[in-house]
Amino acid sequence: MTPAAVRWARPGRLQQVVLGDVVVTYVPDGFVELDPGAWFSRDDPNRVFRTHKELLGDAGMLVASVGVLLLEGPGWRLLVDAGLGPTRVPASDTHPALGAMHGGDLVDHRPRLRDVDAVVVTHWHDDHVGWARAGWPGFGNLREAPHLVGTGEPAPSHWGRVSDGDEVAPGVRVLATPGHTAGHVSLVVAGTEQRLVVLGDVMHSPVQVAQPHLGSCFELDAHESRRSRSRVLDELAVPGTLGAATHFADVPFGVVRGGRWEPSDGASMVVPPPG
Numbered sequence: 001m002t003p004a005a006v007r008w009a010r011p012g013r014l015q016q017v018v019l020g021d022v023v024v025t026y027v028p029d030g031f032v033e034l035d036p037g038a039w040f041s042r043d044d045p046n047r048v049f050r051t052h053k054e055l056l057g058d059a060g061m062l063v064a065s066v067g068v069l070l071l072e073g074p075g076w077r078l079l080v081d082a083g084l085g086p087t088r089v090p091a092s093d094t095h096p097a098l099g100a101m102h103g104g105d106l107v108d109h110r111p112r113l114r115d116v117d118a119v120v121v122t123h124w125h126d127d128h129v130g131w132a133r134a135g136w137p138g139f140g141n142l143r144e145a146p147h148l149v150g151t152g153e154p155a156p157s158h159w160g161r162v163s164d165g166d167e168v169a170p171g172v173r174v175l176a177t178p179g180h181t182a183g184h185v186s187l188v189v190a191g192t193e194q195r196l197v198v199l200g201d202v203m204h205s206p207v208q209v210a211q212p213h214l215g216s217c218f219e220l221d222a223h224e225s226r227r228s229r230s231r232v233l234d235e236l237a238v239p240g241t242l243g244a245a246t247h248f249a250d251v252p253f254g255v256v257r258g259g260r261w262e263p264s265d266g267a268s269m270v271v272p273p274p275g
C-alpha cells in the first residue's frame with residue numbers, strides 16, 4: 001500500500017484544519033475495531049463491504065478511530081465529545097460486531113485541552129462520553145466546564161440540553177441528527193473562510209458517503225438515521241464545506257467530491273505537540 005492508502009486503515013493522528021478565524025483539531029484517544037461483516041449486516045446482507053480491503057486493518061477489521069475535536073475561535077474554546085476514556089477491552093470481551101477497544105491516548109494531549117469553555121457531546125455512547133464519565137482525571141478544571149448533550153439523550157440531569165439551531169459557541173450551531181440515538185446531534189461551524197460539519201456518528205465509515213443507505217447495527221431508528229445522513233450530506237454539498245468524521249480512521253477531515261470522502265487539501269497536516 002502507498003503511504004496515502006495506509007491512512008484509511010490506521011487510527012487517526014493529531015491533525016487540524018483552519019477555517020479562517022476558527023481552528024479545529026482532531027485529538028486522538030484510540031480506536032475501536034468494527035467487524036465489517038456484522039457492522040453493516042442489516043443493510044449489506046451480501047457483505048459487499050468486505051471487498052473494501054483498503055479500509056480494513058491487519059485483523060480484517062474496520063478501524064474506527066476514537067477522538068475528540070477541539071474548536072478554537074477568538075476568545076473561546078469548545079470541546080466536542082469525550083472519547084472512550086481510560087479503558088482497553090480485548091476483542092473477546094466486546095460485542096460480536098466489535099473487535100478490540102483501545103482508549104486512553106488522550107492523556108498524551110492534556111495540555112492542549114486546558115481552559116475549555118464547554119463540552120458538547122454528540123451522543124451518549126461509550127466512545128463519546130468516556131472521559132466525562134470518568135470525571136476527567138488529570139484534565140484540570142475540564143470537569144467543571146458545562147457539558148451539553150442533545151435533548152432526548154440519557155445524560156445526567158445536571159448536563160445542559162441543546163436542540164436544533166442552538167448556538168453553542170460563536171458561529172457553531174447544533175444540527176439535530178437523530179437516529180443513531182434519540183438525541184444525536186451534529187454541529188455546523190462557520191469560520192470566516194470555510195465552514196465545517198461535525199458528523200458525529202451519522203456515519204462510521206467513508207463507504208457510507210457513497211452508500212448512505214448503509215446503517216450500522218447499532219442504530220436506534222434506521223429510517224431516522226438514514227434521513228439524518230441525507231441531511232448531513234446536503235450540508236456537506238454546500239460549496240466551501242469540510243466535514244469532520246471522528247471514526248474515519250486517519251482521515252477525519254474530508255470533503256465530499258463526486259460522492260466520495262476525500263482528505264481535505266492541506267487540512268490533514270499533523271500538528272506538532274504543544275511546546
Ligand SMILES: [Zn+2]
Nearest residue numbers: 125127128201
Ligand atoms: Zn461512536
